Amino acid sequence: MKTRIYTIDEKNIDLEIMKEAGAVIAAGGLVGFPTETVYGLGADAMDASASEKIYAAKGRPSDNPLIVHIADLDALKDIALEVPDAVYILAEKYWPGPLTMIMKKGPKVPYKTTGGLDTVAVRMPSNAIALALIKASGTYIAAPSGNLSGRPSPTLASHMIEDMSGRIDMIIDGGKVGIGLESTIVDLTGDVPMILRPGYITKEMLERDLGCVEVDPAIVAGNEDKNFRPKAPGMKYRHYAPKGDLTIVEGQSDDVILCINRLALEQKHAGKKVAIIATDETRHLYDSDFIFSIGSREHEETIAANLFEILRDMDGLSMDVIYSESFAEGHLGQAIMNRLLKAAGHQVIEA
Numbered sequence: 302m303k304t305r306i307y308t309i310d311e312k313n314i315d316l317e318i319m320k321e322a323g324a325v326i327a328a329g330g331l332v333g334f335p336t337e338t339v340y341g342l343g344a345d346a347m348d349a350s351a352s353e354k355i356y357a358a359k360g361r362p363s364d365n366p367l368i369v370h371i372a373d374l375d376a377l378k379d380i381a382l383e384v385p386d387a388v389y390i391l392a393e394k395y396w397p398g399p400l401t402m403i404m405k406k407g408p409k410v411p412y413k414t415t416g417g418l419d420t421v422a423v424r425m426p427s428n429a430i431a432l433a434l435i436k437a438s439g440t441y442i443a444a445p446s447g448n449l450s451g452r453p454s455p456t457l458a459s460h461m462i463e464d465m466s467g468r469i470d471m472i473i474d475g476g477k478v479g480i481g482l483e484s485t486i487v488d489l490t491g492d493v494p495m496i497l498r499p500g501y502i503t504k505e506m507l508e509r510d511l512g513c514v515e516v517d518p519a520i521v522a523g524n525e526d527k528n529f530r531p532k533a534p535g536m537k538y539r540h541y542a543p544k545g546d547l548t549i550v551e552g553q554s555d556d557v558i559l560c561i562n563r564l565a566l567e568q569k570h571a572g573k574k575v576a577i578i579a580t581d582e583t584r585h586l587y588d589s590d591f592i593f594s595i596g597s598r599e600h601e602e603t604i605a606a607n608l609f610e611i612l613r614d615m616d617g618l619s620m621d622v623i624y625s626e627s628f629a630e631g632h633l634g635q636a637i638m639n640r641l642l643k644a645a646g647h648q649v650i651e652a
């Protein structure tokens with residue numbers, strides 16, 4: 302299959318191209334498109350065979366449900382069996398935006414879309430291209446992150462092209478995404494709302510609106526070996542891991558720098574190609590052939606936005622061994638570390 306690639310300016314959207322892209326979705330095809338979190342791989346959420354194509358293109362296990370993307374609240378009547386008040390409260394504040402809410406599935410949503418579950422994940426993205434695509438399609442769009450299963454989520458169209466060229470009908474290049482980490486997922490089907498995947502919208506933010514909010518114990522750092530089963534099926538899979546061996550080094554900044562420099566030198570002497578993931582504040586303190594700054598600790602959003610790109614670059618450069626600083630602080634710390642720990646297979650050392 303030849304993949305058509307179009308560049309679209311989010312601030313000046315070419316409606317002819319959106320019409321063409323919408324028609325691809327309506328006809329059961331696949332379109333890669335930008336959202337504010339990561340690029341998505343879209344298909345008609347209400348068409349079981351279209352959803353099936355997503356699983357095939359990604360090489361994704363079929364028990365891993367898809368998020369249904371909508372452009373207006375009216376859509377909920379077609380998708381959800383019942384809409385809890387909490388959905389309206391959170392929608393008012395955070396939609397369109399990087400929050401996915403899980404509710405009971407309505408009968409029109411195929412089980413292929415929900416991985417066989419009686420619940421459905423719904424999100425209204427804020428990226429104008431994503432919203433225009435949903436509207437142009439005349440349906441709702443099931444879209445996982447647009448990476449091949451297991452790889453880091455795409456934050457640039459070039460990542461989607463790398464993974465999906467020849468496998469899907471169209472890719473819309475809308476430039477680099479804003480946030481760079483997938484949406485927060487909150488399950489609203491139980492008595493107490495529960496976060497199944499951390500993201501830009503934090504527990505504290507949700508608690509302001511809903512009171513008590515729990516976090517799925519399976520995704521809390523430190524609980525890895527306790528055999529909890531993640532409530533979001535996708536969270537149990539190995540994910541984001543670069544081909545090189547990635548280790549996170551925690552501790553006081555000075556100790557971390559000393560420790561990483563020592564380990565990097567040992568590995569270099571052993572003939573390994575070694576990369577260091579540092580920050581703008583620390584990069585000049587390292588001594589190695591491959592030092593990458595992931596962003597600034599003063600602006601943690603830059604760290605989130607660059608994480609997946611750096612992990613992909615490690616593969617492009619065939620790094621054997623990678624050491625990374627830890628980024629657990631701040632508003633985005635939990636979401637960043639959730640992805641980084643997965644990428645490292647939970648390999649962490651204390652400096």
Ligand code: TXA
Nearest residue numbers: 338340341366420421422445446483484533534535536
């Ligand atoms: O930011 C995002 O959410 C991006 C963009 C494209 O919107 N999408 C995304 O989709 O990250 P994906 O498929 O890569 O991740 C969806 C996660 C998976 O872990 C899946 O298991 C979980 O959501 N999920 C979907 N429906 C669910 C449900 N009904 N119950 C529990 N977990 C669900």
Ligand code: MG
Nearest residue numbers: 445446454483
């Ligand atoms: Mg994904």
